[in-house]
Each structure stands twice: as C-alpha cells, then as structure tokens.
Amino acid sequence: MSSTLRTIRQWSSWKKALFYFTVLTFLTSSFLFLTSPGGKIRQWLAETVITTQHRSWAWIFVGAEQRDLMVKRLQDFNEEAAREKQDSSLIKIRNRQAKARSIDELIKVEDISGKFWQGKKMYVFDPKTIRVMTPPKSGEGERITAMVKRTGAVAGVNGGGFDDPEGLGNGFAAFGAIISGGEVIYTDQDGSIAQHIVGFTKEGILVVGKYNIFELRDMGISEAVSFHPRLIANGKPLITSGDGGWGRGPRTAVGQKADGTVIFIVIDGRQAHSVGATLKEVQDLLLEEGCINAGNLDGGASSELVVDGELLTKPSSRYGERRLPNAFLVYDDPTSVKADRVWDGIDKIDAGGSYDHPDFLREQAEKRAKQQQNPTPPAKTDTDKTKTKTDTKPESNKPAANKPETNETGKTGTGKGESAKSGGNAAKDPGTEKPPASGTGSNGTGTADPGKPSGGQGNTPPPTGTGSGSVTPNGGNSGQGGTGSGSTGSGSTQGSGAAGGSGNGSTGTVPNSPAGTSAPGTGSGAPAKTTDKSADTTAPAPTPTPTTQQNQTQTPSQSASGTTAPPAKTP
Incomplete structure (x- = not known):
C-alpha cells in the first residue's frame, strides 16, 4: 500500500x-x-x-x-388536475377604491425562503388591477422592467410559456392563449380546443383549469395566459404524494384567497444562493396563505418579479432578464392601458435562437475582437524547423560526392550505377546546396559496386539521381556507368564533359546545364527515396543556371509519378 x-x-x-x-x-x-x-x-x-x-x-x-x-x-x-370545475362562489371580492392609490395600497412584497431556496411573495389586494400585457412590436418579446416602465405599471410578474430554442429564444412564440381586456390577443389552437388557462374574470376571480375559448368568453374571462399544472382547486391541494414530479427549479405561481387577495410567488433557482423549489413546496406555501385556487406559471429562467421598474429577483437566465411574450402587470387604473395585438396577420412565427439573440451575438463579437487583439502565435511547423536547420547548418568540407542528394520530387528514385571519377576530394561549389563532384581523370569503367577509375585513384560512391550518369565539372570524360535499378528521376550535367550511364528500365532525361550537354539515360525499379544524412531534413534540388547559346531552353523534367520536378537553385 x-x-x-x-x-x-x-x-x-x-x-x-x-x-x-x-x-x-x-x-x-x-x-x-x-x-x-x-x-x-x-x-x-x-x-x-x-x-x-x-x-x-x-x-x-x-x-x-x-x-x-x-x-x-x-x-x-396535468390533465387530472385541470378536470374539476371551479366553484366561483368560494371567492368573495371586496370592493376597493378605484383610483389614486399608492403602491403600498395596491401591493405588498415580502421575502420568503426555504431549505433550498429564496424568493419573493407579492400580495395584490385588488385583483381587478391585474392586466395581461404584451410586447409593443412584432417579432420579439419584451423584458418586464421595460414593460412596466413603458405602460406605467406598479409591478409585474412573468406569465405564460413560449417556445425557447437553445434557451435563447426571442420571446415571441407564445404557447396557448393570451387574453387581455376581454380580447383574445393570441391563440395557437382552434377556439374549440381546450387549453390550460390561468386567468381572471372581469370581477377579479382567479380561474385555473382547462377550457376552450368559447367557454372562457362565457365565463367572462378578462385576462389569461396558458400554463400548468393546477395546484389548488376549490380549497383542496392537488399534489398529495411526492413533490409534484418537477424536481427543483425557479418557480412562479399565483393563488387567490377567499377575500379576493391575489398572491404571486416567485422563487429563484439554479443558482448557488437558491437551488429552487418543488411544486409541492409552492403549493404548501399558498395553502398556508389560505388560497382557494392556485396555478403554476412559467418558471425556469423566466421567473422574475419587478416592482416600480426594479427587478427584485435574480433570474437564472444566461443574460439576466429575458424577453417574454406576456406578463401579469398591476395598475392603479388598468382601463387606461391596452395590450398590443402584435400577432395579428402573422401566419408563421420565428421563435429565434442563438443566430439572432442580441446578447449572444454581442458576446461572440467581443470574443472575436479579443482574439484579433491577442492572436495566438502559430506553432512552429516541421517546415519552419527544416528551414532553420538547413539555413543555420555550417558548411562542411566533406566531399559532396560521398553524400547522395535528396530527390525533392519525393517519388523519384535513384539508380545504383557508378560514375568513375578521378582526382582528389570533391570541392564545395559556392552558392549551391549540394556540391557537384570535381576532378579530372581519364576514361575508366564503373561497376555496380564502387569501381576503380583509370587515370587516378578517387572516391566513387553511388551518385543520386536517375539511371543516367552525371558529369563532373571541368573534368574529363567519365567512365561507363554500371547498371542499377531505380525509378525515373532527373539529374543535371554541370561543366564540360560527356554524359554516360545506363540502366535497365524506363527512360529519364538529364536537362542541360551551363557548359555541358545532356544525354538520355535509363533506369527502372521501385521508387526509392534517398536521404541526405548531412542534414536533418530534405534538401531542395539545385536550380539549373541559365543556358548558353549552345544549349536549348530548359524545361523541367517529368518524374515517374507524373509530377514536374522543381527547378534547382542557381549558385
């Protein structure tokens, strides 16, 4: 251990x-x-x-x-809870003063809390002061703070549900029905189809249940939105076992006492200071207050309470207060305001999303601007390392003839034929990546293995390139090249002298270079790749120097793979 x-x-x-x-x-x-x-x-x-x-x-x-x-x-x-018809006789609305009331006469707000949550409770003493309000323009919902200030309301609470793609919806695609001032402002169902409703009659009686539009009109419903489930019906709690099946989260709910007083509950959730409440906890709160009927409103990130233009709760929305399709607002004189019919004439509603959410788009723009101001330095590639190593490697006095040149075309292989050379060590040709062999000697005969040229002792390693032989600069005639195998490639004649070398296979060509002639050579075999061991990376092929009048215009030779070999560097 x-x-x-x-x-x-x-x-x-x-x-x-x-x-x-x-x-x-x-x-x-x-x-x-x-x-x-x-x-x-x-x-x-x-x-x-x-x-x-x-x-x-x-x-x-x-x-x-x-x-x-x-x-x-x-x-x-939800369906079972909505089934029982409501007994309106259980609510007795007291007559209230009609106008010129202070905020304290209209509402009262108190803090509430539980083991896992914190929130607000708002009493509305006159239910007739409550009106459903809608956004002022088509295409997007409205924040409650803006709605309260725009219409002169005393307070506001979120109402019905809406389609919310990615949690970034524009708040315009409402669910169910919206009724304000006795008018059906919006409905997504045929009038004969029953929908879950939370609303108030003209007399101020809270109605919660499932009704169609015609039934709502007959009941004298003045204000209504759609959501569920129903929590209390005719004084009886509807959640009798479990916690309601909705887990914990932000909640908004409304209930009404026997004297007509309306109580809105708004609980924060999905945050460190408040995880959220269960539906049963909300139901029990309203039961303790003596509510006869109660229903759940849209919760989650939409839950919020605004009083006198100030947001009192803490929505869990990513960008704070959200745009909503409707809200329950409290007015001293509700008859002085009217909800806008922003859905009239619209056949298809765009619910929005990340592609048009202003806060999200602004956040993404700020991130892009920050990245442009502080760009991440690009990581060094192998090419950068190759260039650094190649450029900084000190020149070597070793004979270049002993170092097979790298074929830059990749697929072009080399033959194993030998060129007979005479003389001493090869000399570095200034300005070139790979020095050609130099020296003088007389005719000799090369073999597949290192041969001994006539006319002098010298190094005879296998040259790279094609099946064709190469000629050393300023040297004499090279010997007869031995046979070998390799794919077609290209080599160059530099200096004066005759080209030679033969192989068995496909034909490659040796392009002209200054003061020299070209001759065809042959070679065959599987493509091979030779590596220059004097550097860590592949060295580029030398660029041919301009031709003299004696030579024709050069064209890049074609490799065995069908690609054009790049021109070599000029000294």
Whole structure:
C-alpha cells in the first residue's frame, strides 16, 4: 500500500487529477446506481431535467423507458388536475377604491425562503388591477422592467410559456392563449380546443383549469395566459404524494384567497444562493396563505418579479432578464392601458435562437475582437524547423560526392550505377546546396559496386539521381556507368564533359546545364527515396543556371509519378 502511495505521489499533476477523477466517478456512479438513496437522487435529477428545455436528456439518469413513463405521468397529472370545475362562489371580492392609490395600497412584497431556496411573495389586494400585457412590436418579446416602465405599471410578474430554442429564444412564440381586456390577443389552437388557462374574470376571480375559448368568453374571462399544472382547486391541494414530479427549479405561481387577495410567488433557482423549489413546496406555501385556487406559471429562467421598474429577483437566465411574450402587470387604473395585438396577420412565427439573440451575438463579437487583439502565435511547423536547420547548418568540407542528394520530387528514385571519377576530394561549389563532384581523370569503367577509375585513384560512391550518369565539372570524360535499378528521376550535367550511364528500365532525361550537354539515360525499379544524412531534413534540388547559346531552353523534367520536378537553385 505504501509503495502504491509513493508511486502516486511521483505522478505528474495531470495524471493525479485523472486518477482522482476516475475514482470519484466510480464511487459516485456506484452510489447513484447501486443504492436506494442514489436511486431517489437520480429520479429527482430526471424530474428536474424533464421540466426544462432539455427533456430528452433525462434518460442519462433513469434510462429512456423510465423517462418516457415519467413524462406520461406528468401529463396525466396535468390533465387530472385541470378536470374539476371551479366553484366561483368560494371567492368573495371586496370592493376597493378605484383610483389614486399608492403602491403600498395596491401591493405588498415580502421575502420568503426555504431549505433550498429564496424568493419573493407579492400580495395584490385588488385583483381587478391585474392586466395581461404584451410586447409593443412584432417579432420579439419584451423584458418586464421595460414593460412596466413603458405602460406605467406598479409591478409585474412573468406569465405564460413560449417556445425557447437553445434557451435563447426571442420571446415571441407564445404557447396557448393570451387574453387581455376581454380580447383574445393570441391563440395557437382552434377556439374549440381546450387549453390550460390561468386567468381572471372581469370581477377579479382567479380561474385555473382547462377550457376552450368559447367557454372562457362565457365565463367572462378578462385576462389569461396558458400554463400548468393546477395546484389548488376549490380549497383542496392537488399534489398529495411526492413533490409534484418537477424536481427543483425557479418557480412562479399565483393563488387567490377567499377575500379576493391575489398572491404571486416567485422563487429563484439554479443558482448557488437558491437551488429552487418543488411544486409541492409552492403549493404548501399558498395553502398556508389560505388560497382557494392556485396555478403554476412559467418558471425556469423566466421567473422574475419587478416592482416600480426594479427587478427584485435574480433570474437564472444566461443574460439576466429575458424577453417574454406576456406578463401579469398591476395598475392603479388598468382601463387606461391596452395590450398590443402584435400577432395579428402573422401566419408563421420565428421563435429565434442563438443566430439572432442580441446578447449572444454581442458576446461572440467581443470574443472575436479579443482574439484579433491577442492572436495566438502559430506553432512552429516541421517546415519552419527544416528551414532553420538547413539555413543555420555550417558548411562542411566533406566531399559532396560521398553524400547522395535528396530527390525533392519525393517519388523519384535513384539508380545504383557508378560514375568513375578521378582526382582528389570533391570541392564545395559556392552558392549551391549540394556540391557537384570535381576532378579530372581519364576514361575508366564503373561497376555496380564502387569501381576503380583509370587515370587516378578517387572516391566513387553511388551518385543520386536517375539511371543516367552525371558529369563532373571541368573534368574529363567519365567512365561507363554500371547498371542499377531505380525509378525515373532527373539529374543535371554541370561543366564540360560527356554524359554516360545506363540502366535497365524506363527512360529519364538529364536537362542541360551551363557548359555541358545532356544525354538520355535509363533506369527502372521501385521508387526509392534517398536521404541526405548531412542534414536533418530534405534538401531542395539545385536550380539549373541559365543556358548558353549552345544549349536549348530548359524545361523541367517529368518524374515517374507524373509530377514536374522543381527547378534547382542557381549558385
């Protein structure tokens, strides 16, 4: 054990982090999937995810089959809770002063908290002061702070749901129905189809349940939005077991007491200071207040309470306060304001997303600008290293004839034929990457192995290039080249002298160079690649120097692969 600990201590920091992460993952997974408390936590996590924009991901915690069952149970509960008809006689609305009331006479706001959450509770003493408000222009929703200031409202709370792609929707694609001032401002269903409704009659009675548009008109509904589930019906709690199946999260809900007082509950969630509340906790809060009827409103990142133009809660939205399609606003004189019919004449509604969200686009633009101001230096490539090594390598006095030249065309191989040379060591030709062999000698005969030229003792290593022989500058006639194998390549004649060398295979050509002649040579075999061991990288082929009047215009020779060999460097 001690040896294992010593070994772990010797690991690098990243290796330790990976090890500890693996151990933690194993222990956490074992707890979640192999113990009863872990199973309850997984169910709670799945319920929380199901009520967000990412419902499909709940399978990670409980599996796809169990997730689908949980979703179905929620839907069944929503339908069952909405079924009981509301008894309006249980609410007795007291007459209130009509106008010129202060904020304190209209509303009262208190802090509330639970074990895992914090929030606000707002009393609205006269339910007739509540009106549903909509955005002023088509194409996007409106923030409640802007809505309150624009219309002169005392306070505002978010209302119904809407389509919200990526959590960055524009707040314009509302769900269900929107009714304001007795007018149907918007509906996404035929009037005969029942929808989940949270609203108020002209007399100020809160109505929660499932009704179609014709029933709502008959009931005298003046203000309404769509959301669910119903929490309290005719004084009875509807969540009698479990926590409501929605997990913990930001919540907004509304209830009404027997004297007509309306209570809005707004709870922060998905944050360090407040994880969020369950539906049952919200229901129990409203029951304690004596609410006869209550319903859940849109929650999540949309949950917020604004009083006198100031946002009192902390929305969990990525960019703070969101644009919404509607809100419940409180006015001293609600008859003085009217909701805009911004959906009239629109057949298709664009819900928006990251592609047109102003805050998201601004954030991305700032990131791009920051990257341009502080660009990341490009990493050195192999080419950069090659260039550095090639340019900085000191010149060598070793005979270049002993160093086979690298074929830059890649696929062009070399023959194994020998050119007979005479004289002493090769000399470096100034200005070239690879010196040609130099010296003088008489005719000799080369072989496949290093041969001995006549006319003098000299070095005779295998030259690189093609099956054709090469001629040393200012030298005499070279000997007859031996046969060898290799793919077609190209070599050059430099200086005066005759070209020679033969091989068995395809034909390559030796282009002209100054003061020399060219001659065809042949060679064959599998493509081979020779490497210049005097450098770490492949050296470029020498560039031919301009021709004299004696020679024709040069053209690059064609390699065996069909590519054109690059011209060599000039001295």
